[in-house]
Amino acid sequence: MRLALAMLTDQHGYPLARYAMASALLTQTEAFYPHLFVNGWDGPGPDDTVLALARRLGKPIEVTRLRDDPLAAMTLKTAAHITPTAYGKFAALETLADRYDIAVYADTDILFFDPISVSTIDFRGNAIAAVNDLADCNAGAFYQLQVHHPDRTHRHYFNSGLIAFDFRNFDMHAMRETYLANCVRHQSGCPIYVRCTTADQCPFNLTFAGNWVALPLAWNMQTFALHTSAWATASVRHYTGARKFLPVQARRADRRERDFLARIAAALGEAPPRSWPGMGLVYWANSVRRSHARGLAEAAVARIETEMSNRSAEPAIPA
Numbered sequence: 001m002r003l004a005l006a007m008l009t010d011q012h013g014y015p016l017a018r019y020a021m022a023s024a025l026l027t028q029t030e031a032f033y034p035h036l037f038v039n040g041w042d043g044p045g046p047d048d049t050v051l052a053l054a055r056r057l058g059k060p061i062e063v064t065r066l067r068d069d070p071l072a073a074m075t076l077k078t079a080a081h082i083t084p085t086a087y088g089k090f091a092a093l094e095t096l097a098d099r100y101d102i103a104v105y106a107d108t109d110i111l112f113f114d115p116i117s118v119s120t121i122d123f124r125g126n127a128i129a130a131v132n133d134l135a136d137c138n139a140g141a142f143y144q145l146q147v148h149h150p151d152r153t154h155r156h157y158f159n160s161g162l163i164a165f166d167f168r169n170f171d172m173h174a175m176r177e178t179y180l181a182n183c184v185r186h187q188s189g190c191p192i193y194v195r196c197t198t199a200d201q202c203p204f205n206l207t208f209a210g211n212w213v214a215l216p217l218a219w220n221m222q223t224f225a226l227h228t229s230a231w232a233t234a235s236v237r238h239y240t241g242a243r244k245f246l247p248v249q250a251r252r253a254d255r256r257e258r259d260f261l262a263r264i265a266a267a268l269g270e271a272p273p274r275s276w277p278g279m280g281l282v283y284w285a286n287s288v289r290r291s292h293a294r295g296l297a298e299a300a301v302a303r304i305e306t307e308m309s310n311r312s313a314e315p316a317i318p319a
Contacts, residue, residue, distance in 0.1 A: 003030060003118055004096050004103040008037040008066075010085040016244055017108035018050045022264045024106070025050075025057055029115045033100070034061045037092040039085040041065075049268040066091055070180060076187060076199070086199045090179045093165055097172035106236075107161040109244045113260060114235040116219050118164060127170040127211045130158035131220035132304045133201075134297065135240070157192065158212060160201040161238045162220040175207060182206040214308045217301060225297045226252060227287035248273045250282035 005024055009017035021036060034054060036043065043063040044051060054061045069091040076087055089105060096103045104118055121129050136157045165172070182203040190196035192205065221234030223241055231237065232254065239245050248258060258279065262272035287294065 001102060001119060002100045003032040004035055004100040005032045006035045006037060006092055006096060006103055006105045007108050008039065008085060008088055008092050008105075009108050010039045010083055011041040012083065013085070013108055014038075014044065016246060018044075018048075018268070019246065019261070019264050020106065020108045020110050020112075021061065022050050022053060022268060023110075023112040023260070025054055025059055026264065026267060027112045027115055030118055032059070032104075032118075034059055035092075035096065036061050036063045037066055037088065037095075038063060039066045039088050049270065053267055064092075064095065076183065084199075087183060089160070089200055089204075090176070094172050094176065097165075097167045101166070101168055103165045103167065105163045105165070107238065109239040110161060110220075111237050111239075111245060111257075111260065112235070113237065113256070116235050121164055121166075121215070122213070123164075123166045123169055124213055125169055126213050127166065127175075128208050129164040129166070129213045129215050130160070131162060131215045131217055131222075132308075133157050133159040134217070134222045134224040134300050134304070157205055158214070159220055159222060159238065159240075160204045161222070161240065162215075162236060163204070164215070170211070179203060179207045214304075217304060225301060227283075227290055227294045228297050228301065230298070230301045232256065246273060248275060248279075250276075250279040251286040252283070253279065254283050255280055 005028070007017055007021055017036065021034060025034065042065055051061055051063075066088045069088050076084055093103055093105055102118060102121075106112075123129055136159075183200070185191075186196070186203050186206070190198075190202055192202050196202060217230065218234045219236050220238050221231055221236065222238045223243075225231040225234075237245075237257070243249065243252060245253070245257065245261065248261060253261075258273075258275055262275070265272040
């Protein structure tokens with residue numbers, strides 16, 4: 001099985017992307033070929049420390065500048081913390097479809113803490129595998145308003161921050177027009193959310209509706225679960241929203257995260273991110289303050305884990 005790991009970034013997001021890619025290089029035990037796609041610039045120079053780390057580990061990163069992406073010429077709306085670069089995800093993955101059996105795409109606000117076994121995924125003939133979106137599951141209770149159109153539920157929706165594509169099960173090129181159409185459709189009105197703040201995530205859900213299987217939540221534990229036991233032990237953390245893992249914030253970074261960021265910095269030959277005594281106490285105090293949000297997140301985790309084992313594929317989103 002030929003396996004690729006792909007990430008996509010613009011120049012502004014590269015400081016995060018370096019750490020995200022380094023986290024995968026340092027922790028993943030299955031053989032994989034790392035790919036970094038860049039948008040709006042030529043990418044890091046050959047002496048960049050994450051490229052050097054990859055070479056030392058025997059996993060050189062292939063850097064590719066995205067060109068000829070039809071979505072790049074459009075002025076597409078995004079949320080405040082998401083750049084239009086996110087719409088290049090499909091184009092990036094399409095370039096890998098004829099070269100690999102499976103490709104894992106990961107957003108650059110993700111940290112891989114532990115190995116994940118991609119070779120054991122049972123796609124059951126479906127095109128992709130992904131993790132349920134946690135915030136979507138309990139969004140109404142969390143935000144205290146009607147966020148969904150009434151004809152859909154959380155079971156229809158995955159988070160697009162980490163997706164495994166099994167190119168042996170479908171034709172990625174044939175899906176291009178559907179994905180482009182869903183991006184355009186989403187701009188004029190989201191069929192999933194009343195007040196949508198996503199960019200490419202809804203178009204991906206529309207494109208692969210009924211054609212995906214659920215991965216363990218621990219493979220893409222989103223910030224909605226911050227301060228929960230599931231967040232504490234997750235193999236992969238996804239720092240959704242405007243606040244990321246850099247710069248380090250005492251209220252949101254536990255000891256595990258701070259130690260791992262220091263390990264990444266050491267591997268890159270850089271000074272560790274700023275840390276100071278008492279950060280753990282601040283983290284604990286914020287956990288106590290967020291007890292209501294933490295309870296909602298724990299309920300969402302329990303709800304999804306209970307249901308996942310009974311589903312072979314996710315139902316389609318109502319048209």
